[in-house]
Amino acid sequence: MRGRIAARVGLVLLVLFAAFPFYWAVVASFTPEATLFREPSLWPRELILDHYRALFTERDFWTPIKNSLIVALTTTVFCVTIGAFAAYALARIEFSGKRAVLAFILAVTMFPQISIVSPLYMLLRSLHLINTYPGLVLPYMTFAMPLAVWLLVGFFRQLPRDLEEAAMVDGASRWQSFVRVILPLTGPGLATTAILTFIYCWNEFLFALSFTLGPERYTVPVAIALFRGQYQVPWGQILAATVIATAPVAVVVLVFQRRIVQGLTAGAVKG
Amino acid sequence: MASITLSHIDKQYPNGYVASRDLSLEIADGELLVLVGPSGSGKSTVLRMIAGLEKPTGGTITIGERDVTRLPPQDRDIAMVFQSYALYPHMTVRENMAFGLRLRKQPADLVARRVTEVADALGLAPMLDRKPSQLSGGQRQRVALGRAIVREPKAFLFDEPLSNLDAQLRVETRAELARLHRRLGATMVYVTHDQVEAMTLGTRVAVLRDGVLQQVAPPMELYRRPSNQFVASFIGSPSMNFVRGAISRDGGRPRFTAPGGLSFAITADLPATDGPVILGVRPHDIGLGPADNGGPRGVVSLVEPLGSEQIVYVTVPGGADFVAAVGAEATPRVDDPVSLTIPGPAIHLFEAESGRRIGA
Incomplete structure (x- = not known):
């Protein structure tokens, strides 16, 4: 009994520890700048919407949101579609070098992002893709695709092989059995993969900072980082922008949390 | 179709x-x-x-x-x-x-x-x-x-x-x-x-x-x-009994002898064979009688009553177990001395080396 209480207390402390920065960001984003520095308080005493209003009047925060949505959604669509075919092949079709391909895909994710920024930059420049949407989608796919493929391989492997075989004996081609039997059953897996890919792209900072040149192509994280001017840091606005960028993602994750956890552990038990 | x-x-x-x-x-x-x-x-x-x-x-x-x-x-x-x-x-x-x-x-x-x-x-x-x-x-x-x-x-x-x-x-x-x-x-x-x-x-x-x-x-x-x-042992339950031994003929009457002392005359025409064989007989073809009725002797070592029938394990000289399936009315008891009745036509013979069936 005492152990359980101790565990509860520990859990509460852990949650407070993890959630506090976000709580503080929310509170601060509603607090006037002056109060924020003179007499900061954990409890909001005076709530204002000024920071939020300023985001959309002074700063045109819609543009980075639009950019982020376009880049993240496009990347997600490509990754899930192409990833699904690749993962199906890797999970089901026997071909030589399969293990090597899987290992290679995993190895790609091992590079620290910073190590490939310069080569990618030169590549994109020679393709005239700097400061364009494709110039972000393509590099994002280099790290989002391996994630998607690995997740989906796990989902496909969980499906009993009998189902496809039954479909094929019933008269379905491999394509028909994929579309009419496998895909409908992998729906939750595809959704999870899509959500994780989207979040990954939505939060990405380094590539977005390196491959965009002006505010017309900045994504949300880059725009927020560049709020700070030469003489002052508009903390209120930065925190308001953070809340706007984080809240939708947090809601999605909370709603789908069980599925996402399943996705991350899929294939962990069964090889 | x-x-x-x-x-x-x-x-x-x-x-x-x-x-x-x-x-x-x-x-x-x-x-x-x-x-x-x-x-x-x-x-x-x-x-x-x-x-x-x-x-x-x-x-x-x-x-x-x-x-x-x-x-x-x-x-x-x-x-x-x-x-x-x-x-x-x-x-x-x-x-x-x-x-x-x-x-x-x-x-x-x-x-x-x-x-x-x-x-x-x-x-x-x-x-x-x-x-x-x-x-x-x-x-x-x-x-x-x-x-x-x-x-x-x-x-x-x-x-x-x-x-x-x-x-x-x-x-x-x-x-x-x-x-x-x-x-x-x-x-x-x-x-x-x-x-x-x-x-x-x-x-x-x-x-x-x-x-x-x-x-x-x-x-x-x-x-x-x-x-x-293999087929003989796979088909039929309980599985067929097998004993390795040899067929000999004294005066035209075939006799089966296994190492360890098991030996009995076979009361049927056998395919012409001499020498080492595997003899097989199904549990349901074996009868159990009192110890003195002339068949190969043994001692009951285990009885499994199944209701409609009873599965009786009989240890014969040489230590091998014969499994016999007998009717519900029989009253075999563990440690009883019994003799086995093995009707000649129920005997299957297989080549000792290959396990192939001998004869028709």
């Missing part, structure tokens, strides 16, 4: 494992052929090669008049019932059953009529709009069966379809399958490791071991005249 012919089928997996070796088998139109064997005997692989889910590494498969060896499963027009049933979880029973016909672009009214007919025949009508997850094991099994029947395929393949059912349901479904086969008159290939299923269902039974066909025969023929020691 069609016949199926396997000729000289070899199957070797890339890792070197041989699942099938020079297997030739003809399954007549309308026949229910059972492939039986212990696990790892290659029986499922044979079925999967007929279905097209595995490709043989040698030999040809013909369904009807058509060589299908290189055809993918969808072009073979066969139906298969899987051990796991493999129902499509996201489709209702109706959709599951209609799937094959829909893929063949059959008109919707014909599909609906076929599904209703078959569902009525199998008692599935009330659950047509349910998902597989809402059905019991037995019901799922019927849906799997229905899905196969709806298509009116050239042949039905069954891969251990009863092994996931509980004992009572298994017996009922077995009888139902036998009736179904009679009603449809369809060509069926049925894989099982259960010799009772094999014997009760099969028009003929093919016994496999390590990818090699041992014998193909109607069930009773298999029981009466097993072609080798």
Whole structure:
């Protein structure tokens, strides 16, 4: 009994520890700048919407949101579609070098992002893709695709092989059995993969900072980082922008949390 | 409906494992052929090669008049019932059953009529709009069966379809399958490791071991005249008794002698043989009598009462156990001295080296 209480207390402390920065960001984003520095308080005493209003009047925060949505959604669509075919092949079709391909895909994710920024930059420049949407989608796919493929391989492997075989004996081609039997059953897996890919792209900072040149192509994280001017840091606005960028993602994750956890552990038990 | 012919089928997996070796088998139109064997005997692989889910590494498969060896499963027009049933979880029973016909672009009214007919025949009508997850094991099994029947395929393949059912349901479904086969008159290939299923269902039974066909025969023929020691031991329960020994003839009367002191005269004409043999006799052919009636003697070491009969283990000189199945009215007791009655015609002889049956 005492152990359980101790565990509860520990859990509460852990949650407070993890959630506090976000709580503080929310509170601060509603607090006037002056109060924020003179007499900061954990409890909001005076709530204002000024920071939020300023985001959309002074700063045109819609543009980075639009950019982020376009880049993240496009990347997600490509990754899930192409990833699904690749993962199906890797999970089901026997071909030589399969293990090597899987290992290679995993190895790609091992590079620290910073190590490939310069080569990618030169590549994109020679393709005239700097400061364009494709110039972000393509590099994002280099790290989002391996994630998607690995997740989906796990989902496909969980499906009993009998189902496809039954479909094929019933008269379905491999394509028909994929579309009419496998895909409908992998729906939750595809959704999870899509959500994780989207979040990954939505939060990405380094590539977005390196491959965009002006505010017309900045994504949300880059725009927020560049709020700070030469003489002052508009903390209120930065925190308001953070809340706007984080809240939708947090809601999605909370709603789908069980599925996402399943996705991350899929294939962990069964090889 | 069609016949199926396997000729000289070899199957070797890339890792070197041989699942099938020079297997030739003809399954007549309308026949229910059972492939039986212990696990790892290659029986499922044979079925999967007929279905097209595995490709043989040698030999040809013909369904009807058509060589299908290189055809993918969808072009073979066969139906298969899987051990796991493999129902499509996201489709209702109706959709599951209609799937094959829909893929063949059959008109919707014909599909609906076929599904209703078959569902009525199998008692599935009330659950047509349910998902597989809402059905019991037995019901799922019927849906799997229905899905196969709806298509009116050239042949039905069954891969251990009863092994996931509980004992009572298994017996009922077995009888139902036998009736179904009679009603449809369809060509069926049925894989099982259960010799009772094999014997009760099969028009003929093919016994496999390590990818090699041992014998193909109607069930009773298999029981009466097993072609080798493996088939003899696999078919029949309890399993046949085997003793290694030698046949000698003193004055024309054959006599069997095993090392350790077991020796008895055989009261029947034996095929002309002398020297080392394996003698086999089925438990149900052995009688037990009082210790002094002249047969080989032994001591009862264990009695297993089954109700309708009793399985009696008798230890004979030399230490071997003979298993005898006797009626419910007998009263064998452990440690009783008894003598065995082994009627000559019930004796099977096998070559000591190869295990092949000697004589007719």
